[in-house]
Amino acid sequence: MAITTENRAAAQRGRWAVAAMFCTNGFIVGSWAPQIPLLLTRLDIREATLGLLILGFGLGALVAMPSCGLLIPRYGSRKVLTAFAVACTVGLLIVIAMPSVWLAAPAMVLFGALVGGMDVAMNTNAVAVERKLGKAIMSASHGFWSLGGFAGGGLGGLTIQRFGTLPHAIMVTLITLIVVFAAIRFLVSEEQPAPEAKTRTGFPRQPAIYIVGLIALFAMIPEGAILDWAAIYLRQERSADIATAGFAFAAFSATMATMRFLGDIVRNRFGAVLTLRVSSLIAALGIIVAGLSPTPWLAIAAFAFAGFGLANIIPIAFSAAGNQPGISSAAGMSVVSTLGYSGILVAPSFIGFIGQSTGFAPIYLALSVLLVIVFFAARFAASADGAQSGH
Template sequence: MDTLKIMQTAIRGRWAVAAIFLANGFLTGAWAPQIPVVLTRLDISKFTLGLLILLFGAGAVTAMTWCGHLISRHGSRTVLRWFGLIGSFGLLVVALAPNVPLAAIAMFIFGGSIGGMDVAMNANAVVVERRLSRAIMSSSHGFWSLGGFAGGALGGFAIQSYGHLAHAMVVTALAFAVIAVAVRYLVAEDKPQVTNHHKFALPGNPLVYLVGLMALLTMISEGAVLDWAALYLQQELGTDLAIAGLAYAAFSGVMAVMRFAGDGVRNRFGAVTTLRVSALVAAAGMLVAGLAPSPWLAISAFAFCGFGIANMVPILFSAGGNQEGMSSGTGMSVVTTMGYSGILVAPSAIGFIAEHSSFGPIFVALSGLLVVVFLMAGLAHRAEFAPDPAPAE
């Protein structure tokens, strides 16, 4: 009876954390079509916009740094409740900012809430995996991509028809409603492990940093599509805001489908082979997007890129969490921190380059970074493992 009750609680927790992933992706996707609006509404340059997006990344990485400590003391369920409910208001705060200084503060808060939510929801998904004795991480990221697709696809049309503020208010209401219901059913750890944070030692295994570098290169490309694809289609390929918002939506939608299929593909072909093929597909998509003469070809190319990138990050996170000679938490923290640093550094650099060049060559250059991941794919061999079988009872 107790076993049945535990399993039922875990299944509810599995769908609850999936709903949080969905809401986080929806908020992130809804931000993409708001980016061109910020540029015109505040009358700023691409470089200044890049700095504002940099603050989003800074907020995210700052929260991620503290989130591990908070989870160790209070558990992932409690921390996810805090960040989730606060994070649902992040986009609205940005949309309400009337000038650059307040927009800067709003972006830092928005990034921090999304970043903290990200770490806590991934940590909670691991708790659910242990309870269910099966992997749910890839499909959880699939729900995130599904949310990103919905946010990006509907955002451009909503902003064009009803204005950026009405769009932000509806997004906030929907995200808050989903999160408020989901947090009631999240699974808690048996006992949060309070660790000593006075000493910090870097892992000695150099392989984990190379895996982190691959995550960094992959997430630079993913972040570039989120932050700049809509502006690229609008300013350089001459489409309207509604169509421009479809770039990230197509990227995210295809990524969602592939992430739901990711565990099966990886089990069939192996993590390293899947990573190699994925990196080549992503590089080809990014290359065509950068050279595209029309918006619809660019949108199709971004979708193809999403097909490739979909399972690269989950495989690299898995490789980081299974390094020899270190705990899974230590390896995972190195890879995730390095990976998310791509979202911190890339946007402002891309904005600066775009001021003096154009977005097309930038996307072409990003395809080269994905080729580097293809060449390094063998280093992710620690992701080649099978989940422990469920106990027979």
């Protein structure tokens, strides 16, 4: 279908509106990070209890993601994203306002559900934008999430130190509410779904969507392993000082955010499958070198190199999920989101348990195998290029 000037302008506005949603979601998650250690003293709990609260956040997200996949075919991603985004702005405030661990626990599950539901809805809406524009925008959208997370984490610590935990949570709510209400009127809507698509429920039967989900899972497990354990690996096994160890995730995040803003250009030029194959090999090589590195700085450089590769695997997997033939964008997105995010929410705890016995170097070498599997499974993500056909 030909894209008129008016339709293209609306799609461009929709692109920036959904980018604002990604940035908002990242800002909320980033703002949560500096609040985590303060829960220990405020609620008078130990680390094990805090771990259970964080697990509750993950479980809330994993329950909401497939549920969101049932709502979007019925109501459209614009309405569902609007509802989740508005609700998500108060999620952090609800958690921080809870005076006891018994009230904080259900609040954490709710917070995780709101963040997870918004995630599925905004990724599904980004696919709708890709279809209207006839080109990829998913990688840049995830780049805006990284920017939001960076801003939330960086400003959060300073704000908490100056004003306290509750004023910080109120500030986050006010800022995100303003951004969300400014953006929602520009969000695009999908084409009206077929009547049978509205009533179809349950899990998709196409095996390909689950392979795309495994691609997302096998990318997010290494990402979670770097996020949670790289600093400890450098500190304990490569004798890095605390300041040096902190550079591992910072360098990884910097290359990942940079490559996400370049990723759509690369994918539009070379196609999703080739981009995915090269990305997986770059990521695998980086993690292998990090695991074999005799020095902290070589390992940090290797983690940064891995960031170039890991950056665009998830955006490509999400575009493939949203364009999978035979199922709705929302159903595909909910499957891939649930499988993928379980890798970053659940797997790191198992990695830590194993790492206590084996050390982390062998774990990083083993995780590179997952990325080699992604290389061989890349052809199942070919539907990501469906966004470029200008439906």
